Amino acid sequence: MPDPTATPPRVLAVVVTFQRRALLERLLDTLEATPGLAGVLVVDNASTDGTGEWLAARPQGDVPVRHRTLATNRGGAGGFHDGLAWALEEGADLVWLMDDDGLPQPGCLATLLEHRDDLDFWGPAVVDEADPDRLVFPIRLPGGTRVVHRTAEVEAAARATGGLVPDAVIPFNGVLVTRALVERIGLVREEFFIWGDDHEYRLRAERAGARLATVAAARVHHPSVGDLGSPMAFGRTTYNHSPSDLKAYCMARNNLVNLRTYRGRPHALAFVAKTLWFYTLTRRDPARLRLMLGGMRDGLRGDFTRHTRFLA
Known part of the structure; x- marks a missing residue:
C-alpha cells in the first residue's frame, strides 16, 4: 500500500x-x-x-x-x-x-x-x-x-x-x-x-x-468484440482471423516479429504453420494466405510501410 x-x-x-x-x-x-x-x-x-x-x-x-x-x-x-x-x-x-x-x-x-x-x-x-x-x-x-x-x-x-x-x-x-x-x-x-x-x-x-x-x-x-479466435485443427486451437485486410496484414507481420523476437524460432515457425493450415484447410482462401505470407515476409525484412496500401 x-x-x-x-x-x-x-x-x-x-x-x-x-x-x-x-x-x-x-x-x-x-x-x-x-x-x-x-x-x-x-x-x-x-x-x-x-x-x-x-x-x-x-x-x-x-x-x-x-x-x-x-x-x-x-x-x-x-x-x-x-x-x-x-x-x-x-x-x-x-x-x-x-x-x-x-x-x-x-x-x-x-x-x-x-x-x-x-x-x-x-x-x-x-x-x-x-x-x-x-x-x-x-x-x-x-x-x-x-x-x-x-x-x-x-x-x-x-x-x-x-x-x-x-x-x-x-x-x-x-x-x-x-x-x-x-x-x-x-x-x-x-x-x-x-x-x-x-x-x-x-x-x-x-x-x-x-x-x-x-x-x-x-x-x-x-464494447463486446465477440469471441476472439476462430476454431481450427478440429477445435483444438483457434486462429485470429479478421475480415479486414489491414488488420490481417498487420497481425501477420507484427505477430511474427513479436514471436521471433521474444519467443524464438520454434514459436515463429509454429505461427507460420498455423496460418498455412487455417487458410488452406479450415477456411480455404488462397488470396488471404498470400496476403498473410506477404505480411510475414515484410516483417522479417523490417519493412513496416506496406500496410499503407490498405488505408482509405
Missing part, C-alpha cells in the same frame, strides 16, 4: 482516438470527473468525423483536456508512441493509457493507485459493458495454460495474491505505466501501426523485469 503521507503522483491519461467521436465524448466526461487525475492528453489520429473541431471548441472542466491532431492516421501504435512521449514531457509520474472505446468505472483509478508502490505496469479487468460478468479480453492465469473468461474467475484467482493476478495485464485498456519504466524500455513501436504493438510493449516490459499485474477489483467497461 502507498504511504498516505507521500506526495501523490502526477497522473496523466493518454487517450488515442480515431473516428469515434461519440465514444470519445462519453470517455472524456468520465475522465473529467475522476479524482486523482491531473490531466488528459488526447491524440487524434487525423479523424475526419469532426473530432478535432469538437475538441478545440469543448469547454474545459476541472481536469484539463488537451489534444493534438496528427497530420496522418498513424494507428494506435503511432498514437500511443506520441502520447507517451507527450505525457513524459508534461512531467507525468504515471501514465494512464486507453483507447477511446473504454470506460473506466467509478473508483477505477483510485483502486489501481493503491498498488503504485508495488507495480510498474498494471491495469484493470476489461469487462463487457453489456454483460459485466464477462471479460472482453480473456486472461491467461500465471503458472499454467488456464484462460479465464468471467470476472468471477479473475476475482477468485486474485484472492490469494492480494487482489492481483500477477504477470497478466491487458495493455492500453486503462493500464498505468510508470515514468521510470517508460524511460527504461522506451516508447511504443510506432511502425507497427495496429495489432501487436500493445503485446510487444508488454513483452518488452517483461523482458526488462517489470512488475505486471491485473487488479481484479478495478474495472473498465468496453
